Amino acid sequence: xxxxxxxxxxxxxxxxxxxxxxxxxxxxxxxxxxxxxxxxxxxxxxxxxxxxxxxxxxxxxxxxxxxxxxxxxxxxxxxxxxxxxxxxxxxxxxxxxxxxxxxxxxxxxxxxxxxxxxxxxxxxxxxxxxxxxxxxxxxxxxxxxxxxxxxxxx
Numbered sequence: 001x002x003x004x005x006x007x008x009x010x011x012x013x014x015x016x017x018x019x020x021x022x023x024x025x026x027x028x029x030x031x032x033x034x035x036x037x038x039x040x041x042x043x044x045x046x047x048x049x050x051x052x053x054x055x056x057x058x059x060x061x062x063x064x065x066x067x068x069x070x071x072x073x074x075x076x077x078x079x080x081x082x083x084x085x086x087x088x089x090x091x092x093x094x095x096x097x098x099x100x101x102x103x104x105x106x107x108x109x110x111x112x113x114x115x116x117x118x119x120x121x122x123x124x125x126x127x128x129x130x131x132x133x134x135x136x137x138x139x140x141x142x143x144x145x146x147x148x149x150x151x152x153x154x
Contacts, residue, residue: 001150002082005049005061006069008097010038020065027096067100076108086111088146090118095126102138112138115146 011020013036024036040047042063055061062073070076079087087110089102098119105112114134121127134140141149 002078002084003055003059004069004075004078005053005055005059006064006073006075006091006097006101007047007049007061008040009042009047009063009065010040011065012041013038067097068104069097069101070104070108079110084110086113088113088115090115092120094119094121095130099130099134102134106137113146114138114140115143116140117142 010016010024013021013033016024016038021033021036024038025031025033028036028039030036049055049061060078062075064071064073066072087105089098089105089112091098098114102112102114114131116131119127121130131140
């Protein structure tokens, strides 16, 4: 199984564009650009993958500026080159980064498998709404069922 980690990245205010700044304003619930704090700057602790999940040398970590892990990254090319047709998706934040990635995977022709209990959400209300919205997009499972499926396929 190939493992790809994506890290959401924010650009310094001095080089951020309209899309980045609008998104940051919405997420941070601030009224103007002067109040925006770039919270995922490269080399910051908030940008780092936690030590417990540190990628192995055989795994890949890449940065993304957009909500979908497929936009502006080499993920689609790497998956297609390996003839991969289904992708298991887990992480944070379900309603911001995970949902767009699941939808984009489906749009690109992959079978997205969302591991719901391996995804963080800002609130239970957001979580329920997002999971309901994704019911028709891909497969939704949990860690135990996903693990059992992997073990039984060996």
